[in-house]
Amino acid sequence: MSLLTVKQLTKSYQAGKTAINNLSFELNKGECLGLVGESGCGKSTLARCLLHIEPINSGSIYFKNEAIERLSERQLHPYRKKIQIVFQNPSAALNPKLKIKDSLIDPYAQYSKELNLSHFSYTSKEAFVKQLLEAVELPPSLADQYPHELSGGQRQRVTIARAISIEPELIVLDEPTASLDVISQGAVLTLLTELREVLNLSYLFISHDLAAVRQISQRIMVMKDGKLVDQFNRDHLFAEERHPYTKELISFF
Numbered sequence: 001m002s003l004l005t006v007k008q009l010t011k012s013y014q015a016g017k018t019a020i021n022n023l024s025f026e027l028n029k030g031e032c033l034g035l036v037g038e039s040g041c042g043k044s045t046l047a048r049c050l051l052h053i054e055p056i057n058s059g060s061i062y063f064k065n066e067a068i069e070r071l072s073e074r075q076l077h078p079y080r081k082k083i084q085i086v087f088q089n090p091s092a093a094l095n096p097k098l099k100i101k102d103s104l105i106d107p108y109a110q111y112s113k114e115l116n117l118s119h120f121s122y123t124s125k126e127a128f129v130k131q132l133l134e135a136v137e138l139p140p141s142l143a144d145q146y147p148h149e150l151s152g153g154q155r156q157r158v159t160i161a162r163a164i165s166i167e168p169e170l171i172v173l174d175e176p177t178a179s180l181d182v183i184s185q186g187a188v189l190t191l192l193t194e195l196r197e198v199l200n201l202s203y204l205f206i207s208h209d210l211a212a213v214r215q216i217s218q219r220i221m222v223m224k225d226g227k228l229v230d231q232f233n234r235d236h237l238f239a240e241e242r243h244p245y246t247k248e249l250i251s252f253f
């Protein structure tokens with residue numbers, strides 16, 4: 001079943017730059033769909049358009065067959081809790097003045113009246129935060145610490161915990177491991193894979209790093225200059241019919 005369908009999406013910036021050019025794809029429920037391409041090809045613009053952080057010029061975005069690209073902020077409200085995003089830089093995503101427990105509770109506090117959680121359960125703030133920290137394999141003692149007291153990898157786990165706290169259906173992961181060292185990267189990718197299975201999540205995993213995309217995704221899309229140039233199952237990455245640009249990315253492995 002298609003969870004997210006994008007049809008002929010185009011986004012130009014005022015400066016005249018076409019960042020996304022007639023892009024179409026489908027993301028199926030339960031899958032991790034990878035999007036790879038070099039810096040400046042339009043990956044983050046796509047993430048921002050999907051989340052309505054940027055307006056689009058033309059095209060359609062369907063979430064479970066409902067067109068969401070022209071919805072007002074009020075109409076979008078129910079979708080905001082179903083689609084979460086994790087950004088590259090966890091330091092920018094966490095308020096430095098808030099303790100980890102207060103950042104973690106924020107989405108739940110916002111949507112508590114509409115939520116029907118099946119994996120997590122809310123009995124008290126402390127207990128809920130403990131469950132979230134456990135889910136991302138962090139010690140409960142971090143709840144009372146501030147972001148600057150955590151490592152980069154721990155901070156990214158906190159932003160992941162926050163994204164999963166309201167049990168969304170789709171998470172857009174925009175370069176979530178790019179700011180981490182290789183060991184933390186691998187551990188976060190493994191964690192994301194486990195969480196997808198346990199929480200029945202779907203991911204759009206965006207990265208310039210083909211190795212990371214290959215590790216976590218079932219299907220892979222390749223983007224160049226705002227266009228999709230290739231799309232295939234992970235097992236077909238090294239197939240002869242790959243686009244020359246995909247082969248170029250493989251050569252950097």
Ligand SMILES: Nc1ncnc2c1ncn2[C@@H]1O[C@H](COP(=O)(O)OP(=O)(O)OP(=O)(O)O)[C@@H](O)[C@H]1O
Pocket residue numbers: 013014015017018019037038039040041042043044045046208
């Ligand atoms: N706010 C903006 N105003 C004008 N042009 C922009 C804006 N944001 C992005 N662009 C341009 O749109 C193109 C796509 O940028 P985008 O950030 O989406 O690429 P990216 O693939 O995510 O790159 P990176 O991995 O470096 O973040 C680039 O040419 C960029 O300069």
